Amino acid sequence: MAEVYNWQLGRNMEYPYEEHHSKRQFAAVFNTNRCIACQTCSMACKSTWTFSEGQEYMWWNNVESKPYGGYPANWDSKILSQLAEADPDGQKWSEDGTFDGKTIFEAAPKNERVLGYLPTNAEWRTPNLYEDTSTKYKSSGKLGLADGGAELPAHKAWFFYLQRICNHCSYPACAAACPRNAIYKRPEDGIVLIDQERCRGYRKCMEACPYKKPMYNAQSRVSEKCIGCYPRVEGSDPLTNGHPMETRCMTACVGQIRLQGLVDLNEDGSWKEDRHNPLYHMVKVAKVALPLYPQFGTEPNIYYIPPRWVPREYLTQMFGPGVEEAINAYRAPSRELLAVMQLFRRSQEIVFRYEIEEGPKAYETKVRGEKFTMYNDTVIAYRENGEEIFRTEVEEPVIVRPPERSNAI
Amino acid sequence: MSGHDKEFDADDPMALVPAVMDVPMDEASYRQMAETFVEEYMLLGYSDEKIVGLFRNPFYRATHEILKTKGEAYVMDLIEEIRNG
Amino acid sequence: MRPNTGLSSVAGAATIAALVGFVFFSVSPATRARAADNTRLDQLEKAGDLLRAHKVDGVLPTDPDDAKWAAASEHEVPLVSQFAVAPSAAKLTRSQISVRALYNDSEFALLVVAADATKNDDVSTAGHFADAIAVGFPTDYGEGIPLPYIGMGNEGRPVNVWQWKAAWQTDIDSGYRGVTEAYANRIPRAGPINYVAGKAAGSPLSQTSRTSPVENLVAEGFGTLTSTPSAKLDGKGIYKDGAWRVVMKRPLKPNGVGARIRVGAGLLPITFAVWDGAAAERNGMKGLTRWRFVVFSGENASAKQATPASTVLAGADPAKGKSLVAALGCTSCHALPGVASGGIVGPDLSYAGAIHRPEYLLESIIKPNAIVVPAPGYFDPTSGLSTMPSFYNMRADEDDPDSPLIVTDDDFRDMTSYLWSLR
Numbered sequence A: 001m002a003e004v005y006n007w008q009l010g011r012n013m014e015y016p017y018e019e020h021h022s023k024r025q026f027a028a029v030f031n032t033n034r035c036i037a038c039q040t041c042s043m044a045c046k047s048t049w050t051f052s053e054g055q056e057y058m059w060w061n062n063v064e065s066k067p068y069g070g071y072p073a074n075w076d077s078k079i080l081s082q083l084a085e086a087d088p089d090g091q092k093w094s095e096d097g098t099f100d101g102k103t104i105f106e107a108a109p110k111n112e113r114v115l116g117y118l119p120t121n122a123e124w125r126t127p128n129l130y131e132d133t134s135t136k137y138k139s140s141g142k143l144g145l146a147d148g149g150a151e152l153p154a155h156k157a158w159f160f161y162l163q164r165i166c167n168h169c170s171y172p173a174c175a176a177a178c179p180r181n182a183i184y185k186r187p188e189d190g191i192v193l194i195d196q197e198r199c200r201g202y203r204k205c206m207e208a209c210p211y212k213k214p215m216y217n218a219q220s221r222v223s224e225k226c227i228g229c230y231p232r233v234e235g236s237d238p239l240t241n242g243h244p245m246e247t248r249c250m251t252a253c254v255g256q257i258r259l260q261g262l263v264d265l266n267e268d269g270s271w272k273e274d275r276h277n278p279l280y281h282m283v284k285v286a287k288v289a290l291p292l293y294p295q296f297g298t299e300p301n302i303y304y305i306p307p308r309w310v311p312r313e314y315l316t317q318m319f320g321p322g323v324e325e326a327i328n329a330y331r332a333p334s335r336e337l338l339a340v341m342q343l344f345r346r347s348q349e350i351v352f353r354y355e356i357e358e359g360p361k362a363y364e365t366k367v368r369g370e371k372f373t374m375y376n377d378t379v380i381a382y383r384e385n386g387e388e389i390f391r392t393e394v395e396e397p398v399i400v401r402p403p404e405r406s407n408a409i
Numbered sequence B: 001m002s003g004h005d006k007e008f009d010a011d012d013p014m015a016l017v018p019a020v021m022d023v024p025m026d027e028a029s030y031r032q033m034a035e036t037f038v039e040e041y042m043l044l045g046y047s048d049e050k051i052v053g054l055f056r057n058p059f060y061r062a063t064h065e066i067l068k069t070k071g072e073a074y075v076m077d078l079i080e081e082i083r084n085g
Numbered sequence C: 001m002r003p004n005t006g007l008s009s010v011a012g013a014a015t016i017a018a019l020v021g022f023v024f025f026s027v028s029p030a031t032r033a034r035a036a037d038n039t040r041l042d043q044l045e046k047a048g049d050l051l052r053a054h055k056v057d058g059v060l061p062t063d064p065d066d067a068k069w070a071a072a073s074e075h076e077v078p079l080v081s082q083f084a085v086a087p088s089a090a091k092l093t094r095s096q097i098s099v100r101a102l103y104n105d106s107e108f109a110l111l112v113v114a115a116d117a118t119k120n121d122d123v124s125t126a127g128h129f130a131d132a133i134a135v136g137f138p139t140d141y142g143e144g145i146p147l148p149y150i151g152m153g154n155e156g157r158p159v160n161v162w163q164w165k166a167a168w169q170t171d172i173d174s175g176y177r178g179v180t181e182a183y184a185n186r187i188p189r190a191g192p193i194n195y196v197a198g199k200a201a202g203s204p205l206s207q208t209s210r211t212s213p214v215e216n217l218v219a220e221g222f223g224t225l226t227s228t229p230s231a232k233l234d235g236k237g238i239y240k241d242g243a244w245r246v247v248m249k250r251p252l253k254p255n256g257v258g259a260r261i262r263v264g265a266g267l268l269p270i271t272f273a274v275w276d277g278a279a280a281e282r283n284g285m286k287g288l289t290r291w292r293f294v295v296f297s298g299e300n301a302s303a304k305q306a307t308p309a310s311t312v313l314a315g316a317d318p319a320k321g322k323s324l325v326a327a328l329g330c331t332s333c334h335a336l337p338g339v340a341s342g343g344i345v346g347p348d349l350s351y352a353g354a355i356h357r358p359e360y361l362l363e364s365i366i367k368p369n370a371i372v373v374p375a376p377g378y379f380d381p382t383s384g385l386s387t388m389p390s391f392y393n394m395r396a397d398e399d400d401p402d403s404p405l406i407v408t409d410d411d412f413r414d415m416t417s418y419l420w421s422l423r
């Protein structure tokens, strides 16, 4: 095993291959606080990439309710318990933010390159099973119908939606596990792909990916995975005249929770300082967005703004030690962060740089005894070549539905 | 055998597959959830009166559920706490 | 019915030939060479390293049940789990196959019988893996040409693999089993099948019409296995009574990339692998065996290229070798039988002799860098050198060239004979 540096863990870790980095990295920020689980993203992906024979069960993009659901079922609790078993009581972060436990590479048994498991067919079958279910459900035993008729879900406890695509990891477990070297990470944008000609359907990637994003196609008998809509990211879709475009799941997002882009990397894999790249701002400056299960060790590149109503212990397990800081940055956003958050879903094009023009004060209020002032700033988004894509303001008009139409759809 | 006791059978096409999720709801988590609602509204610049209205209105299911379960005093206390810290 | 092996008469002839050669050893160089060859063959046979291919008239059979197979000798070949490189089986297991070989002036055919409690030919869900049987040959071989590394060959020493697949057999017997066929209750789709990426990319696995259940592959090291079409590489597998009976056959000359089988030019190195779909075996998770040699009966070809174990290890003492292995600390990196806390840094050597030839074992102790197994931990990624130390030419006093060697050549052979005994 080679030693590679994983900045999300704050330390070197074992990885089967030498450290190499792409020039740029595909990355995105998902704001879990705003997702409405409409699944438009899932359908956008499916109708673009996985509508063929053999792809019926594939959801390269899925949205699951935590802590109840998972696709495949229990994917995260399964790998977490495998890790806990391999390293009892050791899976901890130290005070300085270094991960002291074992990654899936370090915990691999001698006969495998990565610790993992192959989900069963049943686990893939029902992407949203056990989610959004009434706590009042009682079965009479007849066709599974409820005694007193069905009741609508009434959530008494916290839950949140987790949006998941392939993380186009910097240290992909799928590529590490493939005995065929059929999986590669593109040097130009870090998108991780399975070579459809070299793959021999061994499903070692399915077994190794902790996020369970490579999937076996029973029609073609080889495995497939999220391709990061690479033609769009390359700008080869005619819609934007050659300018890089965000993926289908991002651009379709109804809740406007997703923003995807490309970040420039230094040779050592660290993010090049790029103060006015919205992703750089959110991840590195405001530190409002965190990787999903960084302790797995793959250095995933989808960053999540954690849901602020969820118990911190659960969130820390899921997003690592930066949770409190991220939530604080989100609940009382700086003037700049607030403006950056307006960049979400105003355009299909990748925003490479933003600028803010200060605007007038919109209102002032008090929260937790502290003054909070809202300014109607304008944020301007630019292409790679410096051309303006769009500009938008922080304040949005609020329209209250009149009482006589309160139940209208 | 009642449906309730029936073992889960992944291959039974007739089986409805909802699950009873009895997630224990402790007071602290409940309060955290309720606080989040209130804080969000305040950040939008809403007045206390407007926020109470959202709890009273049954079409705002989540906030209304809190009012129904915990009563008006709990909600007023919540708003007061989030406003003044 | 057990086919007539003809073993005893051939072995007898070899012994006699050896004797004749000994008595009249100055008669003629050709006779002497013949005698030496026969001695070699005899010794290889005793070590279980020889497979005899019998010549038959007419077309070679593709059907495992064909009566012509009765003419071939049956050879038992033991297999052990591949355990040198991850991914490998979680637990070492042993199994056995039987092999028969036939040839004529233009073709070569093998019949492999492998016991298997379940028939696994379905790959129509993510959780299913299918049985497979493969045979491997060096793409080039002959006197003076070293054998490729047993696992997928190595750089400069490619191997040609014929892999029969249970899933492909079913494709041929009853049509390609895609999702439409696999899921009978599936709501039928109107119109033709949509774009299937693997098929469009030309993956041989995705092709819905096949003419052979056997895939032709070449490899030059781990991860380099490449499918390459070879017309007329044919075969047939039948599952019956708890066993697969599989025929693979091909013209002597490859129709494309592959090993050229030269009947008159010496021994043909051969190896086998078996995958059990029920145990989710695929890729490196398989049963494997060491290089053996096919001798074409009735051909007066030289046997010089194969060195019998008894020659490599003549006079070596496995018991002494075992204590040397313990004394030199080999067990701190390698698992060996009877060692409680076997090392896990290097490959497990519990069945070293089952998958490696003695000359390879000897070479790898003396010169660990001759063939470096490219698995994580086995070599230094920067230098590419093996992490295994060598005691070769190391002296008790580094600065004194006259001080005794720590490990002598005889010691190396003793150690090798111990590893070779682990079969």
Ligand code: SF4
Pocket (backbone or CB within 6 Å): A034, A035, A036, A037, A038, A039, A040, A041, A042, A063, A161, A163, A252, A253, A254, A255, A256, A257, A258
């Ligand atoms: S489209 Fe956006 S809001 Fe809808 S489920 Fe997907 S991520 Fe959530």
Ligand code: SF4
Pocket (backbone or CB within 6 Å): A165, A166, A167, A168, A169, A171, A172, A173, A174, A175, A192, A208, A209, A210, A211, A212, A213, A214, A225, A298
């Ligand atoms: S999320 Fe999984 S499939 Fe995607 S790059 Fe990472 S390891 Fe590979």
